[in-house]
Every structure is written in C-alpha cells, then in structure tokens.
Amino acid sequence: MNNMNQMMKQVKKMQEQMLKAQEALAEKKVEGSSGGGVVTVEVNGHKKLLSITIKPEAVDPEDVEMLQDLVMTAVNDALTKADDIANSDMSKFTGGMKIPGLF
Numbered sequence: 001m002n003n004m005n006q007m008m009k010q011v012k013k014m015q016e017q018m019l020k021a022q023e024a025l026a027e028k029k030v031e032g033s034s035g036g037g038v039v040t041v042e043v044n045g046h047k048k049l050l051s052i053t054i055k056p057e058a059v060d061p062e063d064v065e066m067l068q069d070l071v072m073t074a075v076n077d078a079l080t081k082a083d084d085i086a087n088s089d090m091s092k093f094t095g096g097m098k099i100p101g102l103f
Contacts, residue, residue, distance in 0.1 A: 018093045028085055032078025039070040043078040045085050 025045025033040040038058040042050040052074075058067055 014093055018090070021089050021093070025086055025089060030078055030081035030085060032074045032076070032081060034073035034077065035070045039067075039074045041071070041074045041078045043075075043082050045082055045089075047079055047082045049075070049078075 026048075028045040029042055029050065030045075031040055031042050035058060038055045040053045044050060052071065054067070054071070058070055060066065
C-alpha cells in the first residue's frame with residue numbers, strides 16, 4: 001500500500017508540474033515572418049496571436065493576394081514555432097509521447 005501512496009504522490013506532483021508548464025507557455029513568445037521580414041507576427045505558446053507588423057513595401061493595392069499570402073505564411077510560421085516550444089516543454093513530462101488533448 002505504501003508503494004501505491006508513493007506513486008500517487010508522484011503522479012500528483014507531475015500533474016502540478018505539467019499545469020505550471022502549460023501556464024508558462026502563455027508567457028513564451030515566438031515570431032514568424034515571411035517575405036524577408038516584410039510581414040512578422042508574434043504568438044504566444046498557447047497560439048494566441050499577439051501582434052502583426054506589415055512594412056509599407058508589402059502593401060501593393062494591385063496585388064492584395066500577395067499580402068494575404070505573406071500574412072498567412074508568417075502566421076503559419078509562428079504557429080509552427082509555438083507548437084515546437086509546447087512540444088519541447090511538455091515532452092519533459094510525456095517522454096515524447098503524443099497525448100491527444102494534452103497540448
């Protein structure tokens with residue numbers, strides 16, 4: 001029975017550490033860019049878009065599709081980086097296993 005209590009304490013401690021790690025992701029920021037930096041976006045570790053910066057040279061009223069593509073590419077770049085930091089931080093607890101719904 002003592003082993004079971006010890007194991008439950010370890011599980012509870014790991015859960016607390018995972019919760020803290022997930023909360024800390026909100027404070028981590030990553031930047032994605034496209035077009036050589038004419039469009040940059042910043043997201044946090046929870047994939048919340050924090051800012052978008054578009055340099056004037058990216059704005060061509062006759063080629064709106066290009067600007068749309070640049071924004072989409074920059075956002076996807078930042079979201080990929082946010083996934084990378086989340087996976088890196090949480091793999092400490094999961095041993096690299098992908099657990100659906102965890103992050």
